[in-house]
Amino acid sequence: MTSMLICPICTSPLQQHQASQGFYCENKHHYDRHKEGYWPLLLVNKTKMQAISREKMRAKRFLLASGIYSPVVDKIAQVLLTLLVNKPELQHLDYQCGDGYYLRALMPNLSALNAQHWGIDDSENTLFAASKAGTAANLLLSGLKKLPIADNSVDVITILDSPLKGKECQRVLKDDGILVMLIPAERHLWQLKQQVYSDLVEKQQEINLPKNIQVIESHQIKFTQDVDGQQAITLLDMSSFGWRANDELRHGIKTQQNTHLEFEFNLVIAKKQG
Incomplete structure (x- = not known):
């Protein structure tokens, strides 16, 4: 094949x-x-793999399994079905898929699509976790600076757990292919941000994309949740600003109840121009 x-x-x-x-x-x-179910597509001794601590992986898995991100998953599935339902067949790549949470959550909702699902990541232990959790997609272990994927071969790329980096996604995406990005908005985890930054102000978010990648629609996903201290710490670790929190601040966050914590994302849909 x-x-x-x-x-x-x-x-x-x-x-x-x-x-x-x-x-x-x-x-x-x-x-x-690999015996655990993923394919290592690597340059031997040249590809440096990433590693994430088991403790952080376990905490993130428990958090996501609680259903806290269900509004996010539901909206992504709705948008993808609307965009792709008339496609006869398609290749879907989840870029930096991590432990496969979004693949597992989305695939049952996308069963109406004639799609082959792929997940790629440069962390072996997260792919091990993805496979152990029963992620039904084809899982690839690879460096991300050069993807083992042909030019113009992917119909839709989802980037849901990381920022867009480099030009590889642009290279492998077909002309008229769809790029789906989940981007934390300014007020995402606002109450945690307020504890990390002393001079926090809201700023207009800017999205920088290559010239041949054009935004065709954008959706705001906004909700609040009550979270306990451990969940708050896990969310902090998942954020781009968590590294700024010192041990004293982390202890304070962990010992408090966080009510009405704001979650806010921009779901950006873009198309590659031919």
């Missing part, structure tokens, strides 16, 4: 051996499926 994947060594197209489920190219480079 021919796939959208390319060999990370020689960039030749990869084919899949049906019996072993491994991938190989015409130059006899082989990539076996």
Whole structure:
């Protein structure tokens, strides 16, 4: 079976051996499926993998499993179905998929689509967790500076747990392909931000995209939740500003009840121009 994947060594197209489920190219480079269920598509000794502590991974998994992000998942699924329901078939890539939470949450809601789902990440222990949790997508372990994916081969890319970096997503996305980005808005976790920053003010959010990636629609996702101290710490660790909190501040946040904590995201839908 021919796939959208390319060999990370020689960039030749990869084919899949049906019996072993491994991938190989015409130059006899082989990539076996890991026993845990993902495919390492790596340049041996050249790709530096990331690692996330088990404690933080476990805390994040428990937080997301609580359903706290259900309004986010519901909106993403609704938008994707509306955009893609008439596509005869499509390739979906979840970029930096982490432990696969969004893939697991979205895929049952996208069953009406004739889609092949892929998740890619550069952290082996998060992909291990994704596989253990039963993520049904095809999971790839790879460096992110050069994706093992052919040019113009992906119909839709979701970036839901990280910022857009580099040009690789732009390269692999088809002309007229859809880019879906979940971006924390200014008042996201506002009550936690107020404890971290002494001079906090609201600022207009700017989205910088390549010239050939044009925003076609944007949706605001906004809600409040009561969270306990441990959940607040986990949300802090998931944020872009959590590193600023010292031990004293973290202890204070962990020992307090956080009522009506604001969650706010911009769901940005963009299209690659041909």
